[in-house]
Amino acid sequence: MAAEPLLRVEHLCQYFGPVHAVDDVSFSVMPGEVFGLVGESGCGKTTTGRSIIRLYDITDGSIWFKGQRIAAGTLSCRRRIADARRRMRGASPEERTALAAEIAEARRQLREAVRDHRSVSKDLLTRIQMIYQDPIASLDPRMTVYDIIAEGLRIHGERSKETIDGKVYGILDRVGLTREHAHRYPHEFSGGQRQRIGVARAVVMQPEMIIADEPVSALDVSIQAQVINLLSDLRHEMGLTVLFIAHDLSVVKYFSDRIGVMYFGRLVELAGADELFAHPLHPYTRALLSAIPLPDPLYERDRRRIVYQPKPEAEDAALREILPGHFVRCGAAETESYLREAEA
Ligand SMILES: Nc1ncnc2c1ncn2[C@@H]1O[C@H](COP(=O)(O)OP(=O)(O)OP(=O)(O)O)[C@@H](O)[C@H]1O
Numbered sequence: 001m002a003a004e005p006l007l008r009v010e011h012l013c014q015y016f017g018p019v020h021a022v023d024d025v026s027f028s029v030m031p032g033e034v035f036g037l038v039g040e041s042g043c044g045k046t047t048t049g050r051s052i053i054r055l056y057d058i059t060d061g062s063i064w065f066k067g068q069r070i071a072a073g074t075l076s077c078r079r080r081i082a083d084a085r086r087r088m089r090g091a092s093p094e095e096r097t098a099l100a101a102e103i104a105e106a107r108r109q110l111r112e113a114v115r116d117h118r119s120v121s122k123d124l125l126t127r128i129q130m131i132y133q134d135p136i137a138s139l140d141p142r143m144t145v146y147d148i149i150a151e152g153l154r155i156h157g158e159r160s161k162e163t164i165d166g167k168v169y170g171i172l173d174r175v176g177l178t179r180e181h182a183h184r185y186p187h188e189f190s191g192g193q194r195q196r197i198g199v200a201r202a203v204v205m206q207p208e209m210i211i212a213d214e215p216v217s218a219l220d221v222s223i224q225a226q227v228i229n230l231l232s233d234l235r236h237e238m239g240l241t242v243l244f245i246a247h248d249l250s251v252v253k254y255f256s257d258r259i260g261v262m263y264f265g266r267l268v269e270l271a272g273a274d275e276l277f278a279h280p281l282h283p284y285t286r287a288l289l290s291a292i293p294l295p296d297p298l299y300e301r302d303r304r305r306i307v308y309q310p311k312p313e314a315e316d317a318a319l320r321e322i323l324p325g326h327f328v329r330c331g332a333a334e335t336e337s338y339l340r341e342a343e344a
């Protein structure tokens with residue numbers, strides 16, 4: 001039997017008024033896996049990450065971590081209740097009985113969602129840590145590096161100075177900084193060093209899962225590789241599971257086991273990293289791939305950049321499994337043509 005996923009995101013919706021930042025996104029991440037989430041600016045990657053660590057109350061769907069539901073939205077329950085109430089008018093007695101049962105069931109699920117959402121322990125939530133997209137904005141300029149890294153430990157109830165010292169200095173050393181750096185402020189560091197501070201702040205909590213939100217996109221290419229290597233080493237050493245967010249597919253390629261591609265709040269394709277690069281199926285993924293420069297000048301000369309032209313979605317569009325483990329968002333009628341393409 002396959003292992004249980006460490007993280008399961010089910011029908012996640014995060015709406016900000018009319019903006020559907022994340023809309024019906026589902027995926028799971030297995031223990032020890034690196035799951036890459038890619039897509040262009042504004043497609044909802046950060047919102048997905050922030051929803052998982054509960055910086056937002058999610059609009060709808062569920063998030064499960066280690067078998068526990070850590071976040072649950074209620075929109076679909078509320079809609080079901082409103083819809084059944086509307087249909088009550090003019091319904092026959094038998095229909096009314098069925099609708100009353102539907103309302104009772106939706107109410108029960110809503111109560112369960114609220115209860116699960118409220119009863120999650122802080123301990124469980126600290127098992128997931130986030131490395132933030134913008135290392136400048138996410139590090140408080142008035143705090144020393146020591147206090148930045150120690151903050152989570154203190155909030156978590158650690159009082160012993162000796163323990164905190166040990167952990168902070170130990171982790172600084174591990175991420176390639178020194179003890180002397182501890183009493184300086186974020187602005188005194190380079191971009192790469194700041195991101196190391198962000199990594200230290202996350203891993204000092206000894207999480208099981210890291211959400212790395214474009215951890216290197218603000219850095220020079222030469223520095224990017226160093227930070228990716230650090231994350232990769234830590235991942236193996238600490239047995240971390242990683243949700244790796246990026247807008248650039250080339251960055252996630254070598255680091256991810258599986259990749260999910262987001263477009264406008266939706267997951268449009270999901271596959272193993274090698275499979276996605278070898279057989280991209282969704283036109284948006286193909287366009288993203290065509291934007292990656294190739295190291296070989298001969299190929300580079302022939303590279304054709306594809307511009308994605310979205311077509312209206314099928315009414316029944318959903319993430320559908322075309323080949324084992326390879327999913328594409330499409331209508332039921334389109335699966336045949338995707339299958340033919342995949343086998344071509
Ligand atoms: N707190 C918020 N309130 C209102 N709208 C928001 C909020 N956060 C994000 N959005 C909107 O939701 C959408 C998705 O934003 P998000 O930051 O998740 O994108 P992203 O994929 O991380 O983009 P980037 O690659 O630029 O970081 C955008 O349209 C954004 O403007």
Ligand SMILES: [Mg+2]
Nearest residue numbers: 045046047133
């Ligand atoms: Mg973002």
